[in-house]
Amino acid sequence: MRNSCEHCCTKIEDLTVKSGRNTILSGVNLHVNCGEVVGVVGPNGAGKTTLLRTILGETAFQGRITFRVGGSPSKNPKIGYVPQKLQLDQGAPISVADLVASAISRRPVWAGINKDLSVKAGKVLAVFAAEHLLKRKIGDLSGGELQRVLLAIAMTPAPDLLLLDEPASGVDVKGLALFYRIVRGLRQTHDISIVLVTHDLAGISSYVDRIVLLNRCVIAEGDPKDVLSNEKLLEAFGPALWNISCLPNSIANGKDAHGGH
Amino acid sequence: MAVIEAWYKLISMLPFDWAHYVFMKNALLAVLLVTPLFALMGTMVVSNRMVFFTDVLGHSALTGIAVGVLLGFHDPVLPMLILAVLLSVGINLLKNLTRASMDTVLGVLFAFIVALGIVILSRQGGFVKYTSYLIGDILTVTPQQIGWFFAIAAAVGLYWVIAGNAMIFTSVSQSLARSRKVNTFWVETSFTVLLALVVILSIKLAGILIINSLLVLPAAAARNISRNMYAYTGWAVIISLFSGVSGLIASYYWGTASGATIVLFAAACYAVSALSGAVRNR
Numbered sequence: 001m002r003n004s005c006e007h008c009c010t011k012i013e014d015l016t017v018k019s020g021r022n023t024i025l026s027g028v029n030l031h032v033n034c035g036e037v038v039g040v041v042g043p044n045g046a047g048k049t050t051l052l053r054t055i056l057g058e059t060a061f062q063g064r065i066t067f068r069v070g071g072s073p074s075k076n077p078k079i080g081y082v083p084q085k086l087q088l089d090q091g092a093p094i095s096v097a098d099l100v101a102s103a104i105s106r107r108p109v110w111a112g113i114n115k116d117l118s119v120k121a122g123k124v125l126a127v128f129a130a131e132h133l134l135k136r137k138i139g140d141l142s143g144g145e146l147q148r149v150l151l152a153i154a155m156t157p158a159p160d161l162l163l164l165d166e167p168a169s170g171v172d173v174k175g176l177a178l179f180y181r182i183v184r185g186l187r188q189t190h191d192i193s194i195v196l197v198t199h200d201l202a203g204i205s206s207y208v209d210r211i212v213l214l215n216r217c218v219i220a221e222g223d224p225k226d227v228l229s230n231e232k233l234l235e236a237f238g239p240a241l242w243n244i245s246c247l248p249n250s251i252a253n254g255k256d257a258h259g260g261h
Numbered sequence: 262m263a264v265i266e267a268w269y270k271l272i273s274m275l276p277f278d279w280a281h282y283v284f285m286k287n288a289l290l291a292v293l294l295v296t297p298l299f300a301l302m303g304t305m306v307v308s309n310r311m312v313f314f315t316d317v318l319g320h321s322a323l324t325g326i327a328v329g330v331l332l333g334f335h336d337p338v339l340p341m342l343i344l345a346v347l348l349s350v351g352i353n354l355l356k357n358l359t360r361a362s363m364d365t366v367l368g369v370l371f372a373f374i375v376a377l378g379i380v381i382l383s384r385q386g387g388f389v390k391y392t393s394y395l396i397g398d399i400l401t402v403t404p405q406q407i408g409w410f411f412a413i414a415a416a417v418g419l420y421w422v423i424a425g426n427a428m429i430f431t432s433v434s435q436s437l438a439r440s441r442k443v444n445t446f447w448v449e450t451s452f453t454v455l456l457a458l459v460v461i462l463s464i465k466l467a468g469i470l471i472i473n474s475l476l477v478l479p480a481a482a483a484r485n486i487s488r489n490m491y492a493y494t495g496w497a498v499i500i501s502l503f504s505g506v507s508g509l510i511a512s513y514y515w516g517t518a519s520g521a522t523i524v525l526f527a528a529a530c531y532a533v534s535a536l537s538g539a540v541r542n543r
Contacts, residue, residue: 056440081440086433092308094429095489104442108425110304138433139489150437163440164410164489 008044009034009193010077010161015063017050024050026217031162032193036237037184039208039224042198048197049084053165056081059225065236067162078245079242080154080192082147084165088140096149097121097134128152130180138207144175151182155190161215162186164196168203265290265404279513284400288509288519291402294410295463295507296475296523298417300497302459303480305452312477313364314352317371319472320420321345323378323466326391331381333541338461345461348374349453355444395475397468397520399509409462420455424448467510467520475520478527479504483536498532 329337508523
């Protein structure tokens, strides 16, 4: 069924990304179908964040990335993006309502958010169990609360492709389960493809349709069950599996030469 | 000019000593226009961690004056503006093209630009002529300059209406902003150019040494007591206006430099807001 690509929404072919003399991603092929949740799993420095930034169009690359929206090719799809962190310090006087209202309205939020807009923002958040956070400062949110707020914003308006960067970081177990359930639900309510990037293989396996093991290139991909049994392999052989690398120079460069964090 | 005449008449009705002097009436009007402007710009300067950048911009005025002197300009405002705009666009490009630590880049630039300005202006011991630029002189503001402030205040107000929300997203996360089709490069560039205009056009009022405090203090104080953008913006404008008017009037009675006196009032506001913020968060 995979790679039939009739409903292939995002198609990445032979993607190579370099930063200076280091190769961060090499020959990556990844097809994401409509309504599919793909988990991209890899260790730190595997190039996961770079992959997302490349899809977002922020990085120069070799290869091809094509999108299809509603069956026809699109150069400019709507992409929802949930970043791993914000470049925001804790004291920043930006409330949840400010951010959501900026996303749904052209009315400048510094001039105040009227009742009507506040109700609308509340409705956007309610879908993601975050309505009660409306008046809170962004910096005061817990990891899980922030992820849900950012997800609410990424889903407004509904995108063609949703990218989630390390949603597990800084989120407690309960918060994470809630987050994954919501993401899983989105797949049913919206016909969108979702790419979820994480280092937490065990955590996502029951929520995704397909798992891609990435370490600068695609090492393996398949049904979560198959990959999980593969993980037993991984456990048996220890972290040595992650040392399988597609790039001769990645060993020479040392570990963690690049990547999101 | 009819507006100015009406303003003079209005202020003359006040029962204060200072209200009889034209230079105080001009200065007060300038303060009422410039301080809210500084407050608005300051909120974004603080949010985007551009405090050091604006300090470099302010100090580039020195080099701008020097270039003006070299080229034989009577009024150095044009070379100052050109230099500051080039500098802000250049720094912004550098920030986007490289991942170099901006802290270090700005530090190097700061030293270079100040040294260059001082070297040129100090030839034959002539630096004393330019000290008024260092500490500022709001009392010499002319109605024509006030007209300029009015124009730039209108431009900033319009910019805030158009780009306000885009600026918030850009300051929260560039990637997030770009995924929402915000042209972050354009937002940042246009903001820094506007910043260069505001800083250079008001440098004679505020002074190179303290203009940055006037930008940063009201926003920093507002940040201590605000939980959303509306409160942040509102408090910054109120604190800036309050410090501006009280600093100007106090400087009249104390016989001190107006710009620095205004900064002291703003600093006092910062102290009070930091305390009340700390108490509230307990």
